[in-house]
Amino acid sequence: MTTISDDMDGGLLASGNRHAPGARPRGAAAIAGIALAAAIVFAGCHSDMYNQKKYKPLAASEFYPDGQASRPLVDGTVVHRDHSDDGVIASGKVNGVPVNGFPFPVTEQILRRGQERYNIYCSPCHGRTGDGRGMAVQRGFPQPPSYHTDSLRARPVGHVVDVIAHGFGRMYPYADRVAPRDRWAIAAYIRALQASRQTTVADLPPSQRQQLK
Numbered sequence: 001m002t003t004i005s006d007d008m009d010g011g012l013l014a015s016g017n018r019h020a021p022g023a024r025p026r027g028a029a030a031i032a033g034i035a036l037a038a039a040i041v042f043a044g045c046h047s048d049m050y051n052q053k054k055y056k057p058l059a060a061s062e063f064y065p066d067g068q069a070s071r072p073l074v075d076g077t078v079v080h081r082d083h084s085d086d087g088v089i090a091s092g093k094v095n096g097v098p099v100n101g102f103p104f105p106v107t108e109q110i111l112r113r114g115q116e117r118y119n120i121y122c123s124p125c126h127g128r129t130g131d132g133r134g135m136a137v138q139r140g141f142p143q144p145p146s147y148h149t150d151s152l153r154a155r156p157v158g159h160v161v162d163v164i165a166h167g168f169g170r171m172y173p174y175a176d177r178v179a180p181r182d183r184w185a186i187a188a189y190i191r192a193l194q195a196s197r198q199t200t201v202a203d204l205p206p207s208q209r210q211q212l213k
């Protein structure tokens with residue numbers, strides 16, 4: 001900036017001398033400096049095409065004959081969200097309360113499906129064993145709680161389905177990636193993960209106890 005006003009000093013002095021012989025060179029240089037700075041600043045300030053007229057949704061409009069800014073739906077438009085999805089299988093809840101039981105029998109096949117879905121969609125954060133130390137967490141994502149706590153063991157199983165469907169705190173919903181029945185399969189697998197740390201040898205059927213010996 002000093003260099004620029006010094007340069008300007010010469011030019012301004014010349015014209016100043018012509019029209020106002022008494023002008024003080026320093027003051028003139030300062031004014032020139034300000035003028036130049038203003039020219040630079042305002043040169044970058046143009047609003048053409050930047051500030052266009054726009055309507056907010058459902059605002060009034062004088063442009064369209066029906067007086068509304070929002071256009072009517074095109075014939076044949078269908079809703080994107082499927083509301084048949086709102087029953088207990090999808091939400092895990094009845095009358096807003098998470099249920100404590102499965103809406104269909106949990107077979108080995110369901111558990112294997114749950115394991116597969118869990119490892120795809122949940123383990124990146126919750127970890128393969130449910131300890132909350134998945135790869136995304138090791139890379140800086142907020143750490144979820146371990147499933148192996150008394151409070152999460154005590155939660156009704158519908159809570160897990162609810163969390164998958166609607167999200168929980170910093171965890172976003174997985175409703176668009178995990179189909180309703182798969183939510184229960186995952187919930188069943190999480191129960192299996194929890195049981196895996198609570199089970200003693202005495203809980204096993206005799207045939208399996210035999211294998212451990």
Ligand code: HEC
Binds near residue numbers: 126144169
């Ligand atoms: C991108 C990381 C991420 C993924 C993937 C993720 N979660 Fe979470 N989950 C979190 C975080 C973080 C929390 C803690 C949220 C909070 O307390 O704000 C959480 C919390 C939970 C809770 C505990 C809720 C409570 O009552 O404390 C459950 C249950 C849960 N997640 C289930 C799942 C299931 C099932 C999946 C897979 C379908 C899944 N999460 C996938 C990050 C994730």
